Amino acid sequence: MPNPVYSLEQLKPAFHLRYTWTGWPTSGTKFPSMPTEIFFDPLDSAWKSDSLRRIATVWETDKIQFTFATVPTVAPTLFVARVKGRLQHELRLSGTPVKFSRKVAFRGIGKNHTREVTNYIHKQVEKDAFIDRRLLEILKQFTVIDRSVALDKPSESNSGRYWYNLHIVLVVANRRRIRLEHEFAKLDRAVQATATKHRYGIAIRAWMPDHLHVALRGPIAESPAEIAYAIMNNTAFAMGQNAIWQPGFYAGTFSEYDVHVVGGSH
Structure with a gap:
């Protein structure tokens, strides 16, 4: 196979990428009430290391939705895994562990x-x-x-x-x-x-x-x-x-x- 003309490291993109993640608790359970901003400080720091910047939050006991600004190297599957995994970890640390439903919704918006x-x-x-x-x-x-x-x-x-x-x-x-x-x-x-x-x-x-x-x-x-x-x-x-x-x-x-x-x- 010929060598590629372009490499990912070489490319300098312009972009406007906004991803939303929506998650639900398992049937018969609920999320806790929306926590204070202190709860989000370590989460936002961790998501920043994943090239995700939280820009909007909708938190209800039966549904949570986050919107992030991100970069072109982040695929939806990686995004969904990082959002859910880090949120679940932080809820467990805060003493309010939640089992998430397997279903999730991802949407790119602009x-x-x-x-x-x-x-x-x-x-x-x-x-x-x-x-x-x-x-x-x-x-x-x-x-x-x-x-x-x-x-x-x-x-x-x-x-x-x-x-x-x-x-x-x-x-x-x-x-x-x-x-x-x-x-x-x-x-x-x-x-x-x-x-x-x-x-x-x-x-x-x-x-x-x-x-x-x-x-x-x-x-x-x-x-x-x-x-x-x-x-x-x-x-x-x-x-x-x-x-x-x-x-x-x-x-x-x-x-x-x-x-x-x-x-x-x-």
């Missing part, structure tokens, strides 16, 4: 809703006034919608339900403009092949001369960085192992709800 993100990507070609007519017709072919990908429905697993939707943006190196139809076709086939191999559910993608937008449902064991990394390296391989992208990416979470619902606007 400033925009699913429809806003997908509409924004869909209109990329139309809103660029500098694209000539020939190139415009080429790009329309490579704005691809897959309506079988239901971003509003959860991915089910043994550990719970996950709404893991990502908006990924890659920018062509040196802002070089891709103009040839066969190059777009080759790159798009590489993205499709990557999605098939890694089980990415790409709901919509739009190629532009100097960047790519993708809205997808990610596999819960892969972080946003790993997803962007896979797409970058496979498309680079398709173009002759050339570093066609800037060594970075944008990753943002989105859902049917936004951060204002949980009070996590910061």
Whole structure:
């Protein structure tokens, strides 16, 4: 296998990632009343070491929900394990041990809703006034919608339900403009092949001369960085192992709800 053009350590991402975790006690039990902020001090410190910053809390006796700001290297499965494990440990230390239900809910949320993100990507070609007519017709072919990908429905697993939707943006190196139809076709086939191999559910993608937008449902064991990394390296391989992208990416979470619902606007 050829060496990857990009490494995770090399990439410098921009991101807006907000993860929520919702947990329930086992049937017939309840959580204690919401503790004081002193209870959260060691928890927040521990979560900080996991690259998680708590920004909102909903604590009820039958349900607890946390919202965190996080970074692109944190996958949903790791996130869920760290939130639940550290909370359970702290409850035990405080003398109020709780047995959690096996079910859990994960949701990535952002400033925009699913429809806003997908509409924004869909209109990329139309809103660029500098694209000539020939190139415009080429790009329309490579704005691809897959309506079988239901971003509003959860991915089910043994550990719970996950709404893991990502908006990924890659920018062509040196802002070089891709103009040839066969190059777009080759790159798009590489993205499709990557999605098939890694089980990415790409709901919509739009190629532009100097960047790519993708809205997808990610596999819960892969972080946003790993997803962007896979797409970058496979498309680079398709173009002759050339570093066609800037060594970075944008990753943002989105859902049917936004951060204002949980009070996590910061």
